[in-house]
Amino acid sequence: MSAVEVRALAAVQRNLAHRPGVLAGARAMSHFGEHALGWVALAGAGAVLDRPRRAQWASAAVGAVGAHAVSIAVKRVVRRPRPDHPSVRVGVSTPSKLSFPSSHAxxxxxxxxxxxxxxxxxxxxxxxxxxxxxxxxxGVHYPSDVLVGAALGAATAQALLTAQDRHGFPGGDR
Structure with a gap:
């Protein structure tokens, strides 16, 4: 991996990881985002509480899981290993050794x-x-992993919204 990304990753950790609550918060976010399950649970709660827009809430859950699946497919093609450098501390376990793109992102x-x-x-x-x-x-991703992951997720969501708008999905023309 490029020395620039390793330096950037180490700088983020050096400047933030020691602050009170940062590691605990990052770990909580990691658990929430694992396999998009937190987003599915949130959308499920929305579907239960907001019956008139149940289909849209369900679509958000499907979109999050679909984006996650796309990221896994890209990971298996690219096969970039996770950060492994003495200046980078890993603060959580991961289900795979592959880094690009970040499925959480x-x-x-x-x-x-x-x-x-x-x-x-x-x-x-x-x-x-x-x-x-x-x-x-x-310490489980390089900066480019999360940036590309976010772009991939936004593009996946936009593709879903475009398809919904085109096919008259309830609420799709908002």
């Missing part, structure tokens, strides 16, 4: 775009940066 960006459209809230701006930063704080 991908599913979070997709969920944020879809849930943001559904709720009218600026969720991409609120949710994506902390998740991306958490993956660096935990």
């Amino acid at each position: 991908t599913s979070t960006a997709a969920a944020a775009v879809l849930l943001g459209r559904l709720t009218g809230l600026p969720l991409p701006a609120l949710l994506v940066p902390p998740m991306l930063l958490s993956r660096l704080v935990l």
